[in-house]
Amino acid sequence: MADIQPFHVMELLRRARELEAAGRDIIHMEVGEPDFPTPQPIVEAASRFIANGAVHYTPGLGLPALREAIARFYHDRFGADVAPERIIITSGASGALMLALAATTNPGDEWLLPDPGYPSNRHLVRSFEGKAIAIDVGARQHYQPTPAQVEAHWSARTRGLMVATPANPTGTLLSGEALTHLHHSTSTQGGLLLVDEIYQGLTYGVESSTALAIPELGNAEDVFVVNSFSKYFGMTGWRLGWLVAPQAYVREIEKLAQHYFISPSTPAQQAALSAFKPGTIDILEARRHEFARRRDTLLPCLRELGFEIGSEPQGAFYIYANIATLAEDSEQFARKLIETAGVAITPGLDFGSHRPREHVRIAYTTHCERLLQAVERIRAAL
Amino acid sequence: MADIQPFHVMELLRRARELEAAGRDIIHMEVGEPDFPTPQPIVEAASRFIANGAVHYTPGLGLPALREAIARFYHDRFGADVAPERIIITSGASGALMLALAATTNPGDEWLLPDPGYPSNRHLVRSFEGKAIAIDVGARQHYQPTPAQVEAHWSARTRGLMVATPANPTGTLLSGEALTHLHHSTSTQGGLLLVDEIYQGLTYGVESSTALAIPELGNAEDVFVVNSFSKYFGMTGWRLGWLVAPQAYVREIEKLAQHYFISPSTPAQQAALSAFKPGTIDILEARRHEFARRRDTLLPCLRELGFEIGSEPQGAFYIYANIATLAEDSEQFARKLIETAGVAITPGLDFGSHRPREHVRIAYTTHCERLLQAVERIRAAL
Ligand SMILES: Cc1ncc(COP(=O)(O)O)c(C=O)c1O
Ligand SMILES: Cc1ncc(COP(=O)(O)O)c(C=O)c1O
Numbered sequence: 054m055a056d057i058q059p060f061h062v063m064e065l066l067r068r069a070r071e072l073e074a075a076g077r078d079i080i081h082m083e084v085g086e087p088d089f090p091t092p093q094p095i096v097e098a099a100s101r102f103i104a105n106g107a108v109h110y111t112p113g114l115g116l117p118a119l120r121e122a123i124a125r126f127y128h129d130r131f132g133a134d135v136a137p138e139r140i141i142i143t144s145g146a147s148g149a150l151m152l153a154l155a156a157t158t159n160p161g162d163e164w165l166l167p168d169p170g171y172p173s174n175r176h177l178v179r180s181f182e183g184k185a186i187a188i189d190v191g192a193r194q195h196y197q198p199t200p201a202q203v204e205a206h207w208s209a210r211t212r213g214l215m216v217a218t219p220a221n222p223t224g225t226l227l228s229g230e231a232l233t234h235l236h237h238s239t240s241t242q243g244g245l246l247l248v249d250e251i252y253q254g255l256t257y258g259v260e261s262s263t264a265l266a267i268p269e270l271g272n273a274e275d276v277f278v279v280n281s282f283s284k285y286f287g288m289t290g291w292r293l294g295w296l297v298a299p300q301a302y303v304r305e306i307e308k309l310a311q312h313y314f315i316s317p318s319t320p321a322q323q324a325a326l327s328a329f330k331p332g333t334i335d336i337l338e339a340r341r342h343e344f345a346r347r348r349d350t351l352l353p354c355l356r357e358l359g360f361e362i363g364s365e366p367q368g369a370f371y372i373y374a375n376i377a378t379l380a381e382d383s384e385q386f387a388r389k390l391i392e393t394a395g396v397a398i399t400p401g402l403d404f405g406s407h408r409p410r411e412h413v414r415i416a417y418t419t420h421c422e423r424l425l426q427a428v429e430r431i432r433a434a435l
Numbered sequence: 436m437a438d439i440q441p442f443h444v445m446e447l448l449r450r451a452r453e454l455e456a457a458g459r460d461i462i463h464m465e466v467g468e469p470d471f472p473t474p475q476p477i478v479e480a481a482s483r484f485i486a487n488g489a490v491h492y493t494p495g496l497g498l499p500a501l502r503e504a505i506a507r508f509y510h511d512r513f514g515a516d517v518a519p520e521r522i523i524i525t526s527g528a529s530g531a532l533m534l535a536l537a538a539t540t541n542p543g544d545e546w547l548l549p550d551p552g553y554p555s556n557r558h559l560v561r562s563f564e565g566k567a568i569a570i571d572v573g574a575r576q577h578y579q580p581t582p583a584q585v586e587a588h589w590s591a592r593t594r595g596l597m598v599a600t601p602a603n604p605t606g607t608l609l610s611g612e613a614l615t616h617l618h619h620s621t622s623t624q625g626g627l628l629l630v631d632e633i634y635q636g637l638t639y640g641v642e643s644s645t646a647l648a649i650p651e652l653g654n655a656e657d658v659f660v661v662n663s664f665s666k667y668f669g670m671t672g673w674r675l676g677w678l679v680a681p682q683a684y685v686r687e688i689e690k691l692a693q694h695y696f697i698s699p700s701t702p703a704q705q706a707a708l709s710a711f712k713p714g715t716i717d718i719l720e721a722r723r724h725e726f727a728r729r730r731d732t733l734l735p736c737l738r739e740l741g742f743e744i745g746s747e748p749q750g751a752f753y754i755y756a757n758i759a760t761l762a763e764d765s766e767q768f769a770r771k772l773i774e775t776a777g778v779a780i781t782p783g784l785d786f787g788s789h790r791p792r793e794h795v796r797i798a799y800t801t802h803c804e805r806l807l808q809a810v811e812r813i814r815a816a817l
Contacts, residue, residue: 054538059690090488099702100482106472108672144526144674147697156436160542160564173694180691182542182564290490290701292526292674308441309562312555315529318700319672320481 115142192363497524574745
């Protein structure tokens with residue numbers, strides 16, 4: 054337990070809430086979820102389903118109809134052929150990450166993780182007595198690991214590599230070519246590649262994509278893909294995601310899923326059946342354009358203020374910035390912004406130990422006027 | 436992974452579904468969830484909440500209002516004073532069991548578990564590299580472990596004892612006195628006591644109770660209590676439960692909860708705020724009486740058919756029966772009942788390795804007429 058870190062930003066949030074309780078207005082740019090509501094067609098599907106109260110357990114791997122709907126989505130949107138049998142419905146991407154790691158990690162096994170990265174990954178690895186090995190990634194490499202780094206960090210105990218595209222906290226992508234090269238490295242070593250695509254669909258100026266559409270990866274026996282209804286689909290609170298596992302792991306993961314979760318949320322699954330409908334996608338695409346507008350508004354303003362953004366984010370809803378010229382320490386900086394500017398951002402510490410004191414994550418999960426207001430307040434505070 | 440067993444009953448269910456697809460009528464007495472729908476006041480609370488789509492993450496430990504509602508429920512119904520800060524909202528009792536075990540189990544640590552018992556417990560222990568040690572429990576001791584057994588199985592590596600009251604698959608209870616004695620054993624050894632109260636409220640001819648109302652246990656630093664909205668509250672598909680942890684563990688468990696789950700389902704939490712309202716409790720108490728009627732109907736019929744019920748169930752919705760005089764092997768017996776009688780029951784194998792071939796679990800999660808029809812069909816098949 055001593056190795057498991059809390060989300061450090063919670064401390065800041067506590068302070069933010071105190072200030073709010075005392076009447077201060079706080080602009081929240083630390084929040085890792087869309088401010089948009091769940092689209093109405095999804096809500097209405099849930100309402101219709103729960104109305105008569107028949108909300109029972111589903112099969113452990115999820116509703117067959119939802120697994121098929123996701124397979125169709127891969128086919129129609131990305132031209133990827135994914136057998137529904139390989140699609141495991143989970144309690145968020147969190148549940149998918151847990152199942153994939155639990156099924157593959159023996160005590161002492163190592164997983165390579167880019168640093169900075171989503172913090173829960175290393176704690177999940179640790180929970181199953183594995184070892185998370187950080188690969189330091191910087192702006193020059195778009196905060197994504199390179200095959201050379203993968204090979205340099207590989208050991209006899211390495212089980213695989215986890216990447217995310219678009220990534221949290223940096224919003225950077227891996228191209229199909231980059232993924233293919235990474236997969237070449239992991240598979241040559243006999244290891245696994247886990248691709249977290251939770252921010253799929255949230256890309257700006259770039260088409261969204263999936264590792265599953267890459268011929269070498271789509272049906273590979275050593276590639277796991279994680280996804281979620283949380284971000285693009287605006288369903289964070291429903292707790293629903295999925296895992297695409299190689300066929301040989303499905304029966305194994307089913308065993309774990311039953312014992313860990315019994316089954317994923319039934320109302321969420323029924324709701325998600327409406328997530329891929331054209332009417333829903335129209336709503337979501339409009340939101341994507343709004344996120345793009347926010348990014349395009351915020352980026353130049355932050356740069357002007359002295360935030361250094363070494364690799365422009367092309368996805369998710371985060372900007373990862375170096376604040377070394379503005380402050381000595383990102384945590385003190387974040388605390389100061391809350392106190393004097395009423396703006397909440399996330400210090401780098403939550404994402405790893407590669408130069409966290411120089412970095413912050415800024416989320417544009419609030420509308421443009423509010424973002425501009427934040428910029429003016431930060432300017433005044435600096 | 437080789438140590439993780441599937442739910443064996445799934446095999447039987449596959450066969451049942453085949454037969455159903457071919458037009459056969461199957462009476463399902465293997466199902467471990469109420470046939471009743473989620474009560475309307477709970478459904479309506481969910482509908483009202485989701486209507487505008489604002490379904491975001493909640494705090495990792497759950498909505499403060501729900502933690503307080505549960506604390507009030509403990510107070511009003513059982514006279515137990517439980518601080519809301521100790522109540523952790525989870526993704527079903529499954530999530531509560533996972534968090535409690537993850538937070539307390541080091542590799543090689545042992546947990547004592549009654550056999551027969553809920554199968555997922557030993558697989559969760561195994562997942563965190565602990566060792567599940569079975570305590571064989573028989574009808575004479577009401578399928579519950581005794582302090583003498585706890586002491587006999589205790590080793591230097593034992594972390595604690597898990598019990599359930601009412602228990603699955605046996606429906607038997609632990610009295611307050613029995614719990615106090617078990618706690619005396621575990622705490623004398625310096626270990627933990629985990630009490631699974633998921634079937635709380637579903638007792639027949641006995642008042643329902645909680646370990647938290649026992650003075651020695653209620654505020655003990657070594658007692659965890661697990662509960663759920665699944666069974667009494669008729670909310671299986673919503674995936675919501677809770678864990679009452681000793682205060683000193685709450686911060687630790689909060690860290691894990693964030694990484695494993697981010698937060699529990701928001702619609703489920705909002706719905707559950709209406710679970711303790713008098714109108715809801717009236718509905719649930721009527722169902723409890725109906726479950727009692729079913730038990731009282733089924734028990735004598737099964738006995739008359741030759742099922743031996745050594746300890747009468749006083750809770751949950753299961754009857755655990757010895758079928759040694761009817762068949763050589765409970766799995767073959769269950770298969771025969773599906774094929775020839777169209778009745779699905781669960782063979783003992785799913786609940787452990789203490790005489791599983793002699794036992795079956797029969798769930799009365801279907802209405803009385805249907806139960807009687809099942810009895811007639813079994814009679815004909817025998
Ligand atoms: C990269 C990444 N993976 C996984 C998750 C888990 O999200 P969820 O469980 O809501 O799908 C998050 C949440 O922020 C994330 O940023
Ligand atoms: C004894 C016991 N504990 C825990 C659970 C988990 O149930 P849930 O996660 O739906 O609360 C079950 C389910 O059948 C059970 O029988």
